[in-house]
Amino acid sequence: MSGLKFDARVAESTGATRQGMAWIPGGMFRMGSDKHYPEEAPAHRVTVDGFWMDQRPVTNRHFREFVKATGHITLAEIPPDPTDYPGALPHMLYAGSLVFTVPARPVHLRDNGQWWVFLKGADWRHPYGPKSSINGLDNHPVVHVVFADALAYARWAGKDLPTEAEWEFAARGGLDGAEYAWGNELTPGGRHMANTWQGQFPSYNLNEDRYPRTSPVTAFPPNGYGLCDMIGNVWEWTADWYSQQHQADLPKACCIPENPRGGSEAKSFDPCQPEIRIPRKVLKGGSHLCAPNYCRRYRPAARHAQPIDTSTSHIGFRCVSRA
Numbered sequence: 001m002s003g004l005k006f007d008a009r010v011a012e013s014t015g016a017t018r019q020g021m022a023w024i025p026g027g028m029f030r031m032g033s034d035k036h037y038p039e040e041a042p043a044h045r046v047t048v049d050g051f052w053m054d055q056r057p058v059t060n061r062h063f064r065e066f067v068k069a070t071g072h073i074t075l076a077e078i079p080p081d082p083t084d085y086p087g088a089l090p091h092m093l094y095a096g097s098l099v100f101t102v103p104a105r106p107v108h109l110r111d112n113g114q115w116w117v118f119l120k121g122a123d124w125r126h127p128y129g130p131k132s133s134i135n136g137l138d139n140h141p142v143v144h145v146v147f148a149d150a151l152a153y154a155r156w157a158g159k160d161l162p163t164e165a166e167w168e169f170a171a172r173g174g175l176d177g178a179e180y181a182w183g184n185e186l187t188p189g190g191r192h193m194a195n196t197w198q199g200q201f202p203s204y205n206l207n208e209d210r211y212p213r214t215s216p217v218t219a220f221p222p223n224g225y226g227l228c229d230m231i232g233n234v235w236e237w238t239a240d241w242y243s244q245q246h247q248a249d250l251p252k253a254c255c256i257p258e259n260p261r262g263g264s265e266a267k268s269f270d271p272c273q274p275e276i277r278i279p280r281k282v283l284k285g286g287s288h289l290c291a292p293n294y295c296r297r298y299r300p301a302a303r304h305a306q307p308i309d310t311s312t313s314h315i316g317f318r319c320v321s322r323a
Contacts, residue, residue: 018052018321022226024169026050029176031168032246033301040301044249046165053162053170054318056217056228057141057236058153060134063124066153075146076123076311084278084309097122097144098312099129100213100289103202109294115202116312127214127313139216141234141316147281147308150237150317159319164240164303166320167284171231171300173224181223181231181300194220194232194286196298201291213313214288231298232290234316235283235306242280242305278307287314 031046066072076097082090098116107114121130124144127137134140145153154160162170171181178184182193192198192209199206211219215233222228283306286298297304306315 020055021052021321022055024051024053024166024225027169029169029172031165031301033299036296036299036301039245039303039305042246042248043301044246046169048163048165048169050323051162051166052321052323053166053225053227054159054320055222055226057234057316057318058150059139059217060124060142061138063142063145063153066156070152070156072149072152072156074124074144074149074311075309076144094120095123096120098310099127100202100313102204106203109201122313123311137214139218140214141217141229143214143234143313143316144311145237145315145317146311147237147306149311153317154319157319159321161237161239161317162320164238164282164284167236167238168300170225170227171223171285173227173230175224179299182221186298192220194229194298195288196232196286197289197291197294199291201289201294211288230285230300232286233288234285234314235287235304236285237306237315237317238282238284240282242282242303278309280305280307282306283315289314 026047026049028045028047030043032043033040034043077095079095080088080093082088082093085093096119099119099122100115101117103114119129122128122132122144124142125134126132127134127143151161172178173181175181175183180186180193182188187193195209195211195215197205198208205212209215217229217233220228220232223230283304284300284302286295286302290296290298296302
């Protein structure tokens with residue numbers, strides 16, 4: 001298998017003693033890609049300072065501890081405000097979240113409404129609807145969290161959410177320019193290195209990686225920095241507002257955004273829904289729903305726009321701590 005191997009002694013030598021976190025050394029790298037989706041271009045030089053990052057996505061167990069300590073209520077548990085959704089029928093504005101559901105018939109891949117269902121009662125405690133639970137899923141990533149939920153957890157933990165540049169630098173694990181977080185082969189030696197979709201999305205999943213939905217956050221090998229699940233399993237929130245493309249080469253991108261929530265001038269809105277002005281943040285890492293025939297975003301360079309008020313059954317997060 002190509003790629004770097006994580007050495008705990010290297011982390012210790014940097015002074016990274018924070019529990020459950022790995023030290024990510026600063027440096028310059030080529031961010032983005034010119035070979036895949038247009039929003040990943042142009043590939044450009046970016047420099048980040050050193051920081052600590054959670055070795056794994058925040059799990060159901062950790063999120064439960066946060067909720068118990070703070071009384072936090074996620075957005076998926078709160079009925080929407082009608083003023084935020086002009087034209088919506090009042091009886092359709094109920095608490096819930098988007099859950100992936102295998103369609104009963106062949107569908108067009110451009111219509112994701114055929115496999116995303118907004119389920120009343122779906123939330124982080126009930127990931128697949130009101131009759132489901134997270135019993136036995138303590139070590140799985142928490143899902144159905146919007147950006148504000150993730151940021152609230154990070155603040156409670158004394159941490160922050162990563163910038164897009166920090167996230168991508170960390171995901172590469174020291175393999176600057178490699179296609180994947182572990183090298184240039186998707187399945188080196190036939191081994192699955194992340195929880196993704198095998199088969200024809202969204203109709204059938206061969207489950208060759210053994211996981212039809214989320215997987216334990218330690219199910220797959222860590223990258224060169226000792227980080228698990230940087231690719232696949234769940235998408236992860238970052239602090240950056242989404243833009244249609246990267247900027248060209250810049251001398252330096254500071255690892256600490258001036259305003260982690262973003263300035264109004266940087267906000268991005270969905271051009272397909274001009275009447276609904278919900279800004280979007282950048283998601284990174286892909287998920288267990290990424291497939292060769294759809295959403296080949298199981299790569300460090302890949303990125304996706306997500307409205308800050310929208311939670312799903314395949315979006316989670318992890319935190320960083322800056323020196």
